[in-house]
Amino acid sequence: MAFDQNILRSRFCHALSEMYKSEVPLYGDLIHVVWEADAKTIQNSQNIEGDRVINPDDILPARHRVERHGAIRLGTAHELVTVRRMFAVMGMQPVGYYDLSLAGFPMHATAFRPNTQEALDKNPFRVFTTVLRMELLTERTRELAQKALEQRDIFTPRLLALLDIAESQGFLTPDQCTELISNGLETFRWHSKATVTLEEYEQLKAEHPLIADVVSFPNSHINHLTPRTIDIDLVQQLMLDHGMPAKDRIEGPPKRSCPILLRQTSFKALEETVYFKDPSGSYVKGSHTARFGEVEQRGYALTREGRQLYDRILDRVNAEAAKKDLKGKAYDTLLEEGFKEFPDTLSELHDLRLGYFTYQLTPLSDQLVNESVVSEEPLPSISLQNLLDKNILSYEPLTYEDFLPLSAGGIFNSNLGGVSQSRQLIMSADSDLDGFQRLLGTCVADEFHLYAEMQQKSLEICRHKLRLKEI
Ligand code: OOG
Ligand code: NI
Numbered sequence: 001m002a003f004d005q006n007i008l009r010s011r012f013c014h015a016l017s018e019m020y021k022s023e024v025p026l027y028g029d030l031i032h033v034v035w036e037a038d039a040k041t042i043q044n045s046q047n048i049e050g051d052r053v054i055n056p057d058d059i060l061p062a063r064h065r066v067e068r069h070g071a072i073r074l075g076t077a078h079e080l081v082t083v084r085r086m087f088a089v090m091g092m093q094p095v096g097y098y099d100l101s102l103a104g105f106p107m108h109a110t111a112f113r114p115n116t117q118e119a120l121d122k123n124p125f126r127v128f129t130t131v132l133r134m135e136l137l138t139e140r141t142r143e144l145a146q147k148a149l150e151q152r153d154i155f156t157p158r159l160l161a162l163l164d165i166a167e168s169q170g171f172l173t174p175d176q177c178t179e180l181i182s183n184g185l186e187t188f189r190w191h192s193k194a195t196v197t198l199e200e201y202e203q204l205k206a207e208h209p210l211i212a213d214v215v216s217f218p219n220s221h222i223n224h225l226t227p228r229t230i231d232i233d234l235v236q237q238l239m240l241d242h243g244m245p246a247k248d249r250i251e252g253p254p255k256r257s258c259p260i261l262l263r264q265t266s267f268k269a270l271e272e273t274v275y276f277k278d279p280s281g282s283y284v285k286g287s288h289t290a291r292f293g294e295v296e297q298r299g300y301a302l303t304r305e306g307r308q309l310y311d312r313i314l315d316r317v318n319a320e321a322a323k324k325d326l327k328g329k330a331y332d333t334l335l336e337e338g339f340k341e342f343p344d345t346l347s348e349l350h351d352l353r354l355g356y357f358t359y360q361l362t363p364l365s366d367q368l369v370n371e372s373v374v375s376e377e378p379l380p381s382i383s384l385q386n387l388l389d390k391n392i393l394s395y396e397p398l399t400y401e402d403f404l405p406l407s408a409g410g411i412f413n414s415n416l417g418g419v420s421q422s423r424q425l426i427m428s429a430d431s432d433l434d435g436f437q438r439l440l441g442t443c444v445a446d447e448f449h450l451y452a453e454m455q456q457k458s459l460e461i462c463r464h465k466l467r468l469k470e471i
Contacts, residue, residue, distance in 0.1 A: 259299030
């Protein structure tokens with residue numbers, strides 16, 4: 001079998017999911033809740049649509065059923081570079097820069113994900129990857145963190161060898177792929193034996209719970225996996241019905257007719273037994289709270305203008321909520337009110353250039369194609385608006401494939417607690433894309449650029465088929 005990055009990514013994603021289900025059984029329960037919610041949603045839409053029978057496979061294409069993201073937290077440049085190399089073999093590239101200091105965390109991040117439509121369609125698995133910003137730690141904690149990180153190696157020697165092989169020969173044999181998966185899993189497996197003492201752990205945690213999570217263990221356990229649903233409100237309800245420890249609200253934009261960006265919820269992280277090093281050489285029992293299960297519902301990708309409008313509304317809502325101390329339902333009502341300003345029809349999102357779209361030829365386009373074939377000459381340019389008005393082209397919204405750092409902040413906070421001794425220092429920090437790219441050893445792709453490219457490419461294909469000089 002020829003080397004296929006998409007297949008390797010699918011296999012790795014599946015293996016990770018199986019491992020996580022065995023480590024965190026509640027995650028397996030969450031997947032069942034998602035299936036239940038999606039099946040109910042499909043059934044309801046069939047009832048409402050009456051005679052228009054909906055085939056579940058039209059609504060849930062293959063990528064929906066496998067889709068999930070994971071998240072890992074790293075400590076050093078070596079860890080980040082090596083994870084980048086590992087994901088590159090699976091066809092995942094760093095896309096986007098996320099400054100989590102905005103949410104009070106001494107971290108910044110990227111998402112490793114497929115960056116072409118074709119690869120996303122095959123398997124869209126992505127991993128949100130954060131790395132500590134050492135300069136945002138107090139000196140005492142930084143020293144402790146550096147000492148703990150220096151003595152760990154989160155990669156097996158065989159994994160490192162396989163990465164060298166993949167890079168030099170440009171592919172892996174089937175056996176090497178299998179080895180890459182099993183060795184790769186070792187980096188993300190849970191270990192209940194900490195590498196620090198309980199006292200050190202408490203010190204790290206007091207500065208920020210995330211620092212303790214990144215630094216105290218011999219590797220970088222996956223901290224959550226996330227299946228995708230078509231009805232996150234129903235998943236939230238079902239989690240509560242099933243007595244699961246759901247977080248109290250869904251992060252991201254409110255429910256809308258035209259879903260935008262990303263909505264997320266999770267069950268809260270569980271307290272897990274951890275054995276801390278004892279100066280005498282034995283271990284003392286303690287606990288750590290970090291790993292959880294999350295659900296996402298993906299909406300449409302927004303342009304920069306769309307995103308600015310989204311951020312502006314959200315900032316306004318958050319400022320008002322803070323002033324009036326609104327939480328839970330009251331916050332959600334305010335959010336819904338605020339988002340009334342955001343256009344909620346596909347044609348407005350398109351015409352106001354708030355979202356990204358791909359264009360397709362309609363059956364009507366045949367006539368135009370025939371005309372141009374008869375005339376042999378390419379037709380002169382026709383405007384996009386004209387082609388849309390004449391029903392020669394139609395459009396479809398692109399799905400948002402990325403993340404929302406403030407939602408990530410909400411998830412972090414409800415799972416780990418937002419208490420931090422150095423919150424002021426962190427909140428006043430500037431974002432540091434250059435510093436992140438130095439650690440990563442390469443540039444991150446701009447997500448807006450990728451969506452714009454997909455949009456442009458679809459238009460170019462239409463132009464070519466219509467034999468137009470220009471659209
Ligand atoms: C990362 C959280 C980011 C999301 O869905 O926004 C994330 C973390 O908890 O380390 O996965
Ligand atoms: Ni997540």
